[in-house]
Amino acid sequence: MQLTDYPWLTEPKNSVGKILPPALLIHGVEGIGKRALANYLAQSVLCEETSSVNDPCGKCPSCALFTADTHPDFKLLTNDDEDASSSGNDLGDTKKSKHIISVKAVRSLGTFCVTKPHRGHAKVIVIDPAEHLNQSASNALLKNVEEPAEFLHFILVAKHKERLLPTLLSRCLKVNVRPPDAQEAFRWVATQIDGQCKDPYRQELSIALSGNAPLSSIRVIADEDFFSNRESILSLLSQNQIDPFALATLCEKIEVPTLQRIIYALLHDLMFLNIQQDVAFHEDKKTELGRIKRSLSNKAFSRWLSLFNDYLKSASHPLNRRLALEALFLKWPQT
Numbered sequence: 518m519q520l521t522d523y524p525w526l527t528e529p530k531n532s533v534g535k536i537l538p539p540a541l542l543i544h545g546v547e548g549i550g551k552r553a554l555a556n557y558l559a560q561s562v563l564c565e566e567t568s569s570v571n572d573p574c575g576k577c578p579s580c581a582l583f584t585a586d587t588h589p590d591f592k593l594l595t596n597d598d599e600d601a602s603s604s605g606n607d608l609g610d611t612k613k614s615k616h617i618i619s620v621k622a623v624r625s626l627g628t629f630c631v632t633k634p635h636r637g638h639a640k641v642i643v644i645d646p647a648e649h650l651n652q653s654a655s656n657a658l659l660k661n662v663e664e665p666a667e668f669l670h671f672i673l674v675a676k677h678k679e680r681l682l683p684t685l686l687s688r689c690l691k692v693n694v695r696p697p698d699a700q701e702a703f704r705w706v707a708t709q710i711d712g713q714c715k716d717p718y719r720q721e722l723s724i725a726l727s728g729n730a731p732l733s734s735i736r737v738i739a740d741e742d743f744f745s746n747r748e749s750i751l752s753l754l755s756q757n758q759i760d761p762f763a764l765a766t767l768c769e770k771i772e773v774p775t776l777q778r779i780i781y782a783l784l785h786d787l788m789f790l791n792i793q794q795d796v797a798f799h800e801d802k803k804t805e806l807g808r809i810k811r812s813l814s815n816k817a818f819s820r821w822l823s824l825f826n827d828y829l830k831s832a833s834h835p836l837n838r839r840l841a842l843e844a845l846f847l848k849w850p851q852t
């Protein structure tokens with residue numbers, strides 16, 4: 518990859534310096550290119566033309582192997598079986614057991630960590646998402662990180678660095694990848710989708726909902742389910758008498774991360790309307806929002822928000838989903 522493809526990654530790349538440390542942690546929000554930066558650094562340190570943190574040449578045998586995913590001195594430890602569409606889903610522990618990076622996976626790195634590089638002078642292990650290492654996996658990794666062979670580099674990638682084992686965290690040079698500002702994100706996204714999105718507000722909204730994270734924004738723009746379900750939920754909630762059963766029927770069919778994104782944005786703006794008489798995510802739906810808000814207080818909305826958060830914790834049990842949603846919408850605040 519070219520780092521110039523992701524201009525906002527230049528600053529975090531520069532903060533690494535010219536020499537890749539034995540342990541690096543790249544952290545930042547979802548959809549911002551953390552893995553791309555990790556791969557760039559790995560390729561550059563393995564490149565036979567540069568070998569320091571510089572643009573990899575892209576032509577040497579090492580770069581060719583890296584691009585073909587067959588470099589013998591590179592390992593990626595991940596749980597990529599996780600559905601990419603659920604990547605924005607942050608349900609705490611409910612799905613964690615399925616997606617942990619286990620101690621077995623870390624131990625499988627054993628020989629790789631101690632044998633000399635096949636080519637050149639370096640070996641790189643990328644672990645993403647590092648917060649999915651469980652306790653024993655973290656401890657096993659710590660042993661390798663504490664006394665690494667001189668040729669070995671670990672690059673940990675995490676959304677939630679506070680979930681890493683503190684002793685592991687303290688061994689890493691930390692690089693925070695921050696999203697670009699909204700205008701820069703808008704310009705970048707526009708070049709990527711190349712006129713495919715005819716609605717500038719949809720693009721703007723997707724960027725706002727993604728906290729300006731450019732790669733997430735592109736996923737949201739293309740998420741037809743999100744936009745059509747958002748429309749339907751707002752329409753049902755803005756009725757004079759809301760129908761909890763119709764809402765439950767609708768929401769049962771919506772994937773949890775999508776539902777979460779719709780509801781969080783809605784509750785944010787209902788409360789924002791009360792405080793600022795403005796909206797952040799519903800510029801196109803101000804009339805509906807006014808109807809949904811009625812004369813309700815933020816206390817009522819925040820009470821319902823905590824019920825919704827409770828629901829999210831149990832949302833992975835599909836048998837109860839319909840009942841749980843009915844119970845939830847029966848408690849939707851009404852005047």
Ligand SMILES: [Zn+2]
Nearest residue numbers: 564574577580
């Ligand atoms: Zn190269």
